[in-house]
Amino acid sequence: MSPRAAITPILETHGLRKAFGGHVVLDGVDLAFEPNRLSALIGPNGAGKTTCFNLLTGFLQPDDGAIRFKGQDITVLPPDRRARLGMCRSFQILNLFNDYTVLENIRVAVPAMRARGFDLWTPAPAVSEAEDRAARIIRLIGLVGREHVEAKYLSYGQRRLLEIGVALAGEPELLLLDEPTSGLGARPMETLRDLVQQLTSGLTIVVIEHDMDFVLSLSHHIAVLHRGTVIAEGPPDAIRDQAEVRDAYLGRLAYARAR
Amino acid sequence: MPGLAELVTQLLNGVVLGLLYALIALGFMLILGTMELINFSHGVLFALGGYLALSLQPYVGWWGALALAPLGVGVLGLLLEFGVRRTYGKDPLFGLLFTFGAALALEEVIRIIWGPRGYTISAPAFVAGRFELGFLVYSKYRILVATLAILLLAFVWGFLEKTPYGAIIKAGAHDSEMVRALGINLGRMRNLVFALGTAMAGVAGVIAAPMWSLKPTVGAEAVMPAFIVVVIGGIGSFWGAVIGGLLLGTVSGLSNLVVPRGSILVMYLLMTVILLWRPRGLMGQKSALEL
Amino acid sequence: MRRFLERWTPPPMLGMFALFLGLPVVLPLLGYTYLGTEIMIWAIFALGYNLLLGYTGLPAFGHGAFFGVGGYLLGMSQKWWTGGLALPLLIGVVGTMLCAAVVGLFVVRKRGIYFALLTIAFGVMFWFMVFVLDTWTGGEDGLTGINRLSVLGFALRDNIPFYYFVYAFFVVSTIALWRIVSSPFGQVIRAIKQSETRARALGYDTPRYKWVVFTLTGAFAGLAGGLASLARFGAFAEPMSLHQSGNVVLMCLIGGGFASFYGPVLGVAVFLVLREVFSTLTDHWMLLYGLLFMGVILFMPEGILGLIQRVRRPTTFHDTRAAQAASGEGIPAAPPAPEQSGPR
Numbered sequence: 001m002s003p004r005a006a007i008t009p010i011l012e013t014h015g016l017r018k019a020f021g022g023h024v025v026l027d028g029v030d031l032a033f034e035p036n037r038l039s040a041l042i043g044p045n046g047a048g049k050t051t052c053f054n055l056l057t058g059f060l061q062p063d064d065g066a067i068r069f070k071g072q073d074i075t076v077l078p079p080d081r082r083a084r085l086g087m088c089r090s091f092q093i094l095n096l097f098n099d100y101t102v103l104e105n106i107r108v109a110v111p112a113m114r115a116r117g118f119d120l121w122t123p124a125p126a127v128s129e130a131e132d133r134a135a136r137i138i139r140l141i142g143l144v145g146r147e148h149v150e151a152k153y154l155s156y157g158q159r160r161l162l163e164i165g166v167a168l169a170g171e172p173e174l175l176l177l178d179e180p181t182s183g184l185g186a187r188p189m190e191t192l193r194d195l196v197q198q199l200t201s202g203l204t205i206v207v208i209e210h211d212m213d214f215v216l217s218l219s220h221h222i223a224v225l226h227r228g229t230v231i232a233e234g235p236p237d238a239i240r241d242q243a244e245v246r247d248a249y250l251g252r253l254a255y256a257r258a259r
Numbered sequence: 260m261p262g263l264a265e266l267v268t269q270l271l272n273g274v275v276l277g278l279l280y281a282l283i284a285l286g287f288m289l290i291l292g293t294m295e296l297i298n299f300s301h302g303v304l305f306a307l308g309g310y311l312a313l314s315l316q317p318y319v320g321w322w323g324a325l326a327l328a329p330l331g332v333g334v335l336g337l338l339l340e341f342g343v344r345r346t347y348g349k350d351p352l353f354g355l356l357f358t359f360g361a362a363l364a365l366e367e368v369i370r371i372i373w374g375p376r377g378y379t380i381s382a383p384a385f386v387a388g389r390f391e392l393g394f395l396v397y398s399k400y401r402i403l404v405a406t407l408a409i410l411l412l413a414f415v416w417g418f419l420e421k422t423p424y425g426a427i428i429k430a431g432a433h434d435s436e437m438v439r440a441l442g443i444n445l446g447r448m449r450n451l452v453f454a455l456g457t458a459m460a461g462v463a464g465v466i467a468a469p470m471w472s473l474k475p476t477v478g479a480e481a482v483m484p485a486f487i488v489v490v491i492g493g494i495g496s497f498w499g500a501v502i503g504g505l506l507l508g509t510v511s512g513l514s515n516l517v518v519p520r521g522s523i524l525v526m527y528l529l530m531t532v533i534l535l536w537r538p539r540g541l542m543g544q545k546s547a548l549e550l
Numbered sequence: 551m552r553r554f555l556e557r558w559t560p561p562p563m564l565g566m567f568a569l570f571l572g573l574p575v576v577l578p579l580l581g582y583t584y585l586g587t588e589i590m591i592w593a594i595f596a597l598g599y600n601l602l603l604g605y606t607g608l609p610a611f612g613h614g615a616f617f618g619v620g621g622y623l624l625g626m627s628q629k630w631w632t633g634g635l636a637l638p639l640l641i642g643v644v645g646t647m648l649c650a651a652v653v654g655l656f657v658v659r660k661r662g663i664y665f666a667l668l669t670i671a672f673g674v675m676f677w678f679m680v681f682v683l684d685t686w687t688g689g690e691d692g693l694t695g696i697n698r699l700s701v702l703g704f705a706l707r708d709n710i711p712f713y714y715f716v717y718a719f720f721v722v723s724t725i726a727l728w729r730i731v732s733s734p735f736g737q738v739i740r741a742i743k744q745s746e747t748r749a750r751a752l753g754y755d756t757p758r759y760k761w762v763v764f765t766l767t768g769a770f771a772g773l774a775g776g777l778a779s780l781a782r783f784g785a786f787a788e789p790m791s792l793h794q795s796g797n798v799v800l801m802c803l804i805g806g807g808f809a810s811f812y813g814p815v816l817g818v819a820v821f822l823v824l825r826e827v828f829s830t831l832t833d834h835w836m837l838l839y840g841l842l843f844m845g846v847i848l849f850m851p852e853g854i855l856g857l858i859q860r861v862r863r864p865t866t867f868h869d870t871r872a873a874q875a876a877s878g879e880g881i882p883a884a885p886p887a888p889e890q891s892g893p894r
Contacts, residue, residue, distance in 0.1 A: 057751065059747070059750075059751075078750070078755075079750045079751055080750045080751075080752075080753050080754055080755050080756070081753075083750075083751055083752055083753035084753040088751070088752075089751055091748075091751075095745055095747060095748045095751075096745070096748070097740075097741050097744040097745055097748065098744060099740075099744055100740070100741070100744065104737065107737070108737050108738065108741050108749075108752065109752045111753070113734050113737065114752065114753050114754065116734040117734055117735060117738050117754060117759070118735055118762065119733055119734045119735060120729065120730045120733050120735045120736075121729055121730075121733055122733055122734065123557045123729075123732045123733065124732060124733060124734050124736065124737050127734060130734075166748075166752070170752060170753065291663065291667075295662065295663050296663070297663060297666055297667060297670075299792075299796075342844060342848065345848050346847065346848075346851075349851070350607075350609065351609065351662050351663045351666065352603075352609040352666070352799070353847050353851055355609070355611070355663075355666060356796065356799060356800065356803070356843065356847050357843070357844055357847045357848070359796045359843060360839075360840045360841070360842070360843025360844040360847065361840065361843075361844060362840070363793075363836055363837075363839055363840030363843060364836070364837050364839075364840025364841055364843075364844070365840070366836065366840075367834050367836040367837035367839075367840065368837065370834065370836075371834055371837070479791075479792065479793075483674050483792070486667060486670055486671050486674070487671055489667065490667060490668065490671055494664065523678045523681075523682065524675075524678060524679060524682045527671075527674075527675040527678065530671060530675075531656075534656060534668075538659075
């Protein structure tokens with residue numbers, strides 16, 4: 001018996017189906033993500049990756065199938081419940097609190113603040129646990145010195161970092177990143193890579209990505225989604241060589257190398 | 260215990276009222292669905308329809324007024340739309356408040372032009388009097404109102420179902436995003452919908468005037484049932500507006516027999532019950548406006 | 551000391567309190583005694599309401615109903631149930647809060663236009679109930695015969711003692727709302743306004759938060775309504791109409807409720823003063839009013855304080871751009887849209 005079979009996945013799906021009107025986006029998706037690993041979910045546009053994320057995080061309900069997180073069936077739980085269970089996500093299209101400063105963005109995501117959500121009396125900056133945690137996250141994502149800048153004034157690269165920082169601030173056990181490098185130039189990309197690389201201890205990360213360098217160099221496990229089903233799954237070396245994956249990606253791969 | 264004749268009369272009154280409600284609500288809903296705008300001035304435009312008809316009638320007769328007054332209201336609606344335009348894309352609150360301000364201003368304009376007192380309008384001579392059928396004696400005018408309302412509703416139905424513009428409006432009636440994506444000339448469509456919706460209010464105002472009498476505040480009273488009808492019937496559904504209107508009209512008409520002043524409260528109880536049972540209204544569809 | 555001030559009564563608030571403290575000296579000289587009281591009462595209403603509108607981003611349009619309910623509950627308590635002053639006021643506040651809590655259950659899961667529609671419908675329902683239950687409420691004539699009584703030996707029948715009676719509530723309400731807005735709860739509701747999706751993704755049960763805000767605004771509306779009925783010696787249906795519900799929204803908007811905590815107070819003052827001015831100019835002041843409404847919406851939607859903020863803001867923006875240029879960071883972000891500014 002191989003050692004892999006003994007590890008319980010932190011997140012798994014069984015037979016996930018989702019259709020919009022007559023258009024079937026996900027057709028029986030089975031996934032399993034091991035804890036403390038960085039897994040990538042890749043596939044051409046339209047393969048259903050973001051829909052998958054939306055189902056995993058509870059922003060959409062599946063037509064069929066089940067999702068289990070840490071062994072618990074979460075299929076019908078609303079998004080806020082799932083976040084409280086330890087699943088945090090970042091968004092493909094930046095979804096920050098634009099009028100909030102960097103500090104305010106991070107701070108409101110911290111569980112210590114969330115626990116006092118209905119506290120109507122204490123001044124928010126006085127919740128020191130939240131302030132400390134926020135400061136640590138800001139250091140981690142490299143936005144020290146910009147704590148009091150409103151998110152809408154940050155550069156795109158900084159906003160991308162903040163996007164991840166907000167998800168991290170929730171102290172997740174599972175971090176879902178939806179195209180975190182989307183639109184980034186070379187230097188911010190480096191920063192992001194370093195950040196993600198640092199994170200993998202004690203944290204499970206699942207990333208949707210198109211950047212093949214990022215995926216192949218950082219992930220332990222890759223699942224390839226194409227037209228609503230998983231067509232390949234395995235470690236990066238295995239995936240890189242698989243014919244189906246190359247076919248599905250022919251145009252995309254060439255584009256990624258050219259960048 | 261009300262006799263059968265009285266019961267039937269009230270029922271018919273309720274149906275006529277319901278048809279009027281449906282007409283007003285439909286115009287209101289078209290604007291709501293297509294532009295995500297609560298048109299507060301809908302009520303005062305209803306009133307203006309009646310007032311314009313009052314002034315035009317001596318010159319062009321009743322039928323002439325019936326044709327021209329809604330036209331005038333529709334033109335006014337177009338003018339309003341130019342103003343509302345600046346609020347598109349912003350918080351829906353702004354469009355709402357703009358039409359709210361317009362409603363205040365227009366109500367005062369009515370007072371300035373026609374004075375603050377009310378007018379009782381009598382039905383046109385050719386439908387004065389009562390219609391007799393066995394035990395039933397019913398107002399001829401109300402029968403005319405019902406007929407006209409049905410014709411108008413049928414016309415709107417035909418427009419929505421059979422014409423390309425109607426198809427787009429129906430598509431947009433609960434999802435403006437989609438319409439935009441289809442590349443349809445949104446500006447022109449908005450003009451059309453606004454003009455149509457407000458003209459419908461105007462027509463309703465003309466034909467309702469002999470029934471409800473005409474005073475500057477009649478607009479505010481007319482627009483409130485429209486809100487309820489849309490909530491009951493569901494946003495974006497033609498039949499929702501019609502059924503909702505009829506339901507509201509008949510229920511409040513019948514409750515007049517039992518509890519004279521309670522009919523309005525009954526309206527609201529009805530709305531609450533329906534909302535509890537069907538949060539989107541009887542025939543509403545899930546929209547981006549819900550969680 | 552500075553932190554203490556910031557947390558309880560920041561300098562602008564102290565300035566505002568001082569202003570209102572001295573108003574009864576100035577106003578009689580201009581011929582107005584009642585106006586100051588009216589401004590404070592509506593300010594309580596508007597400040598509370600802005601929690602919902604400016605901070606959480608929920609355009610409720612039926613809150614005039616809660617204002618009215620507060621007044622009627624106070625009146626009915628005083629005349630038939632308990633008599634006195636304190637208990638009716640309390641009943642007014644708590645009772646209205648309960649009404650808001652019930653209505654809130656229906657409306658918090660809806661957004662945008664549908665939300666507004668429902669709040670209108672419920673608001674008008676309360677208005678109609680006043681006429682249907684006319685044995686209790688006095689119907690069209692209103693519930694007259696309410697007494698201001700006296701507090702600490704001061705007869706409130708006189709305008710000056712009553713002014714300071716209301717002033718006390720004004721101060722307490724303002725401070726309470728400031729604490730709420732500065733609290734973790736305040737952080738959450740402002741987040742909900744900026745992105746409800748993100749707030750949910752962070753683990754916040756957003757409908758529940760919205761419900762709490764809705765209920766709170768009911769309490770403040772009830773307080774204001776109760777004070778108003780004391781002021782007028784009667785409770786009337788008129789503030790409950792659709793009309794008046796729109797007024798409180800406009801008040802918040804004109805002053806800049808989307809941009810500043812104090813916006814509603816400024817808006818109330820501007821609104822009520824303008825109404826006085828307009829009605830002395832012409833009988834048809836309603837026309838000017840409506841035109842004002844439309845003008846503000848078209849040309850100054852961020853309100854007075856928002857406009858001032860926008861004019862001052864470019865300094866900050868340029869500082870940031872300079873810092874970015876110096877550090878060689880990526881593409882600067884696009885300039886902000888003023889409507890999106892949240893209250894500070």
